Amino acid sequence: MKIGYLGPKNSFTFQAANKLFEENKLVPFASIPLTIEQLENKFIDFAVVPIENSLEGSVRATIDYLFEQSGVTVKEEIILPIQQQLIGINSIKQPQKILSHPQALAQTKQYLKTYYPEVPLEAVNSTTFAAQYIAEHPEENLLAIASEKAAEEYNLNIIASNIQDNATNQTRFWVLSLDKSSQITMNLQEKKISLFVTLPANVPGALHQVLSAFAWRKIDLSKIESRPLKTNLGEYVFYY
Template identity: 60%
Template sequence: MEVGYLGPKNSFTYKAASYYFDDSLLQPYASIANCLSALKKNQVDYAVVPIENSLEGSVHTSMDGLFQEKDITVCREIILPIQQNLLVNDLTIIPKKILSHPQALAQSQQFLETYYPDVLIEQVPSTTFAAEYVAEHPSESVAAIASKEAASEYGLEILSAGIQDNRFNQTRFWLLGKELLNHDNRLPEKMTLFITLPKNAPGILHKVLSAFAWREIDLSKIESRPLKTELGEYYFIIDVLIHDNIKLVEYALEEITLLGAKYQQLGYYPIVIKE
């Protein structure tokens, strides 16, 4: 068995994947798109990708990629605390350039604006890629925003620790597959739906949401994303909290289908929260 993840090793996605799988089973991929493609083509059995950060919201590459795939399901949700750190080769270095993944840069925006307002900021494919680059270019005045594990892996110094804008910074990761994974006995706690509305139907979004509301079904997330067909056309991402209400959820789905909406059930899965 092989499990793809957004690499390289010691990325935050690697940490999430390591919760369920031995290191020998993990296969890094350079992008989320490559990771999803490997799962689609059966090159890996499972894949782990970031879905949403508490500071910066959804990871659109993941959501839009999954919207296009009809045979991939969410097996687990893993929530990790995220601590970003400014890493350098030498603590005496004054950075002239800071590298990191776009999400990590956005999560540390206040720190960067306060302490490094005139420093060049450069986006790279992952936080670990940034750390690796810094380690391989000791003569450059360059720093990386990455995890403490990346600092240890590449022999870097932590110039500033915990630089994320909020100490409660967390990221949701999804363990994806084409069949369910029976690694624990946790009960499903959430269902994710992609919903597409019929055209030219006034009030249709209100009617769809009402199908859940009057049944007192909790929705923990509602987000729109462009269909990328024409301006003004969207699909909706809805997270439904599951308790003992699965029959009510099924009835709600029947109702929105009768209203002309189409839905894709992406998963019905348990949640693991790491401290």
């Protein structure tokens, strides 16, 4: 059995996938569409991709790609706390630069402003890459923001831990499969379903009528989103 995930190794998606599957079955891919494509090509049995972050909202690459597919089902949901660590070879008071992925830099903005107001920040492709780069360039006097896993992998020290500005920073991941009957060990706490709805005409009250079907049955709607149909401005598919 092979499980594809949004890489690189030790990414947060890797950590989510590793909660359900053994490490030796995990195969990294460079992007969300690529990961799901490999599932459709039956090169992998499951695909693990992020679907929502508590600060950033829905992961559009995942939603938009799934809207165009018909055969893929969501098997499980994994919720992972996202904890960012300031890491380095040694604790440096005045690093030349601090490297990380743009999202990790955004999630630790307050911390960096307070403790490293003068230090330039450099955006790189992944937090794992940031950790690897500073480990391989000890002469450059750099720090990185990355996960504990990445610090371990490259033998780096954690200089300050859990520096994300919001203590409840979490990401939801989906485990996708083509096989509707296959079972995974974990159970969802609550039964959930995700729907894409397109309306025949853009008339006042049309969305209200759709929501009536849920309200009458006291079905809780956790979120709703208009995603562009990619035709004209103002034409949407509704994603619940």
